[in-house]
Amino acid sequence: MRYGRAFRVVGRSRPLVPALTGLGLGLAVLGPGLAPGFVLSYDMVFVPDPSFTPMTFGLTGTVPRHVPSDVFVTALASVVPADAAQKLVLLAVFVMACASAASLVPSRRLLPRLAAGVCYTWNPFVAERLLLGQWALLLGYAALPWVLAAATGVNEPGGSRRLVRALVPAAIGGFAALTVSAIAALTAALVTGRTRAGLRVVAVVAVLSLPWLVPGLLRPAGMPEDGGAVEVFAARADTPFGTLGSLLSLGGVWNSETVPVGYGNPLSATFWLLLVLAALAAHATGLRRGAEAWSASRGIAAAGVAGFAVAAFGAVAAPVLEGMVDLWPGFAVLRDGQQYVAPLAVVVAVGLGTAADRAAGARLPLVPTGAVLAPLLLLPTLAWGAAGHLRAVDYPADWARARQIIEDDPAPGDVLVLPWASYRSYPWNHDRRVLDPLPRYLRRRVIVNDAVTVQRAGEAVTVRPEDPRAVRLGRIIASGAPDAAALRLEGVRYVVFDAEISASHIQRATTLLRSADLVVYRIDGTSPAHEARVSVAPVVTVWVTVGAVVLWSILTAGISLSLPLLGSIRSITPRHPRRRAE
Amino acid sequence: MMRIAIAALAGILLAGGASIGAVQLASASQKDPVVQPMYNYGSR
Numbered sequence: 237m238r239y240g241r242a243f244r245v246v247g248r249s250r251p252l253v254p255a256l257t258g259l260g261l262g263l264a265v266l267g268p269g270l271a272p273g274f275v276l277s278y279d280m281v282f283v284p285d286p287s288f289t290p291m292t293f294g295l296t297g298t299v300p301r302h303v304p305s306d307v308f309v310t311a312l313a314s315v316v317p318a319d320a321a322q323k324l325v326l327l328a329v330f331v332m333a334c335a336s337a338a339s340l341v342p343s344r345r346l347l348p349r350l351a352a353g354v355c356y357t358w359n360p361f362v363a364e365r366l367l368l369g370q371w372a373l374l375l376g377y378a379a380l381p382w383v384l385a386a387a388t389g390v391n392e393p394g395g396s397r398r399l400v401r402a403l404v405p406a407a408i409g410g411f412a413a414l415t416v417s418a419i420a421a422l423t424a425a426l427v428t429g430r431t432r433a434g435l436r437v438v439a440v441v442a443v444l445s446l447p448w449l450v451p452g453l454l455r456p457a458g459m460p461e462d463g464g465a466v467e468v469f470a471a472r473a474d475t476p477f478g479t480l481g482s483l484l485s486l487g488g489v490w491n492s493e494t495v496p497v498g499y500g501n502p503l504s505a506t507f508w509l510l511l512v513l514a515a516l517a518a519h520a521t522g523l524r525r526g527a528e529a530w531s532a533s534r535g536i537a538a539a540g541v542a543g544f545a546v547a548a549f550g551a552v553a554a555p556v557l558e559g560m561v562d563l564w565p566g567f568a569v570l571r572d573g574q575q576y577v578a579p580l581a582v583v584v585a586v587g588l589g590t591a592a593d594r595a596a597g598a599r600l601p602l603v604p605t606g607a608v609l610a611p612l613l614l615l616p617t618l619a620w621g622a623a624g625h626l627r628a629v630d631y632p633a634d635w636a637r638a639r640q641i642i643e644d645d646p647a648p649g650d651v652l653v654l655p656w657a658s659y660r661s662y663p664w665n666h667d668r669r670v671l672d673p674l675p676r677y678l679r680r681r682v683i684v685n686d687a688v689t690v691q692r693a694g695e696a697v698t699v700r701p702e703d704p705r706a707v708r709l710g711r712i713i714a715s716g717a718p719d720a721a722a723l724r725l726e727g728v729r730y731v732v733f734d735a736e737i738s739a740s741h742i743q744r745a746t747t748l749l750r751s752a753d754l755v756v757y758r759i760d761g762t763s764p765a766h767e768a769r770v771s772v773a774p775v776v777t778v779w780v781t782v783g784a785v786v787l788w789s790i791l792t793a794g795i796s797l798s799l800p801l802l803g804s805i806r807s808i809t810p811r812h813p814r815r816r817a818e
Numbered sequence: 819m820m821r822i823a824i825a826a827l828a829g830i831l832l833a834g835g836a837s838i839g840a841v842q843l844a845s846a847s848q849k850d851p852v853v854q855p856m857y858n859y860g861s862r
Contacts, residue, residue, distance in 0.1 A: 278860070368860075468862065490862060491859070491862070492862055493860045494860065606831075613831075657857035659859050660856065669859070688859045689857065689859060690859050690860055690862060693862070735856070
């Protein structure tokens with residue numbers, strides 16, 4: 237039996253307390269990041285007054301990993317200030333995560349549902365991915381419980397529409413978020429609804445993938461590939477329990493720098509793993525008990541198992557995955573393995589809520605309270621901007637001056653960013669690493685080195701650049717001090733140094749701005765470079781299509797436009813509640 | 819008796835966790851984790 241039949245819809249106020257709890261958790265996590273300014277950490281790049289540019293829609297030669305998340309942020313920033321938009325998006329992750337996980341616990345009691353919500357919102361996965369700046373992935377993670385619930389009932393009347401609505405956050409998140417959700421939803425649907433349900437999930441996911449899929453497929457340079465990156469981004473041990481134990485604990489991110497302070501110490505890691513195992517046991521016991529929602533629970537459990545298997549794949553069978561990537565570069569989506577444990581987090585959270593509910597039924601009132609508090613106590617360093625690591629900063633005033641200078645120039649030409657690397661550790665950002673913000677900060681086409689370098693066992697491993705312009709310019713830069721004449725031929729009008737200011741120099745270029753944070757050179761006489769781009773027409777068609785599908789999913793009977801996701805996704809409660817909420 | 823034992827155990831765990839957490843939080847706020855080199859995406 238599926239969720240839709242096994243559980244009945246309860247009042248719309250049901251998600252309110254979990255949602256408010258999620259808001260509280262979000263405020264606690266972001267802490268100093270809520271001050272005016274931008275939180276810049278690894279992949280999390282927000283800029284003031286972002287503009288819609290061809291890059292925003294993936295029309296340039298870059299791989300459209302930022303589509304459509306950048307479109308969403310740019311649209312949101314046209315309504316509210318960009319730094320406020322960032323905080324809204326991040327808080328929305330916590331609100332949705334807590335509310336969605338709580339909605340899957342088959343109980344009318346509040347504390348068990350909150351236990352699930354808190355566990356899903358406050359765990360190593362959220363901490364590590366937040367520190368890594370992957371807010372777009374977390375957007376999909378936040379709605380994953382709703383996605384799984386919808387996938388297990390996709391064959392019911394209105395099931396496809398419900399799935400579309402549940403997948404909207406993941407669709408906004410883009411490539412990674414939608415892939416994680418898709419694998420989980422497909423597994424759950426195949427287990428509960430067989431082939432027909434699976435086909436429906438595939439169809440829905442395919443449509444919602446179009447905004448990044450079409451620019452990616454039409455990209456003139458084709459699909460990038462670097463099989464060597466598998467071992468770099470595979471899950472790693474961040475607890476004493478090895479890679480698999482770390483993944484089971486919902487940690488194991490590839491980047492050792494984004495592990496929360498103190499996480500992984502033997503004492504707290506052991507307690508946390510025991511909590512996870514107890515939650516999994518509670519969920520498994522529920523499967524055996526033949527509850528009404530047995531089939532749906534089985535689907536969610538299967539999604540968790542599949543997620544764990546995919547997450548561990550790159551770590552335990554790297555050569556196989558490398559071979560698969562060589563065979564078809566699209567398999568590279570599996571190389572950052574840890575992100576696929578997200579559905580396991582759903583199982584753990586629901587299991588913890590189920591265990592807390594049973595304890596409440598057995599008149600052990602302290603257990604549900606302990607279940608709510610345990611994640612907070614075992615991972616305290618997620619609080620206050622992950623122990624002060626996520627802080628809001630302002631872009632230096634010189635950045636705005638540089639933007640003004642470059643935007644006021646009517647002459648054509650692109651912007652080259654040096655030093656030739658993709659990540660920065662700006663002093664004004666407390667030396668925290670961040671993807672260079674200039675491609676989003678400036679309206680012109682900005683060329684950065686999009687090769688990614690990761691330090692591993694004392695050596696630097698570099699994943700090859702993907703942007704054809706970056707590949708060409710990389711050869712010029714590698715040949716020595718860049719000369720204005722060579723850059724002019726490549727269509728470069730401006731060269732911006734946003735690090736190593738004192739060593740910056742471009743021969744025969746005009747210095748327009750030199751400050752402690754930035755140097756801007758202009759190269760006169762530049763002609764526009766020929767750049768093979770993605771055609772606009774198919775991309776416009778795609779956006780219209782996806783917009784129409786999302787609108788179709790919202791405009792259903794009983795769903796008001798004024799009640800977005802929180803109101804339209806059903807909270808679930810057993811048909812025969814044992815007692816009222818505590 | 820069982821309830822008292824569970825309550826005592828839970829109390830010890832909560833107090834222990836809170837103490838450890840507070841110390842970790844305080845010490846972590848004092849230092850910046852980012853190290854050189856500055857252009858890497860990260861370290862395994």
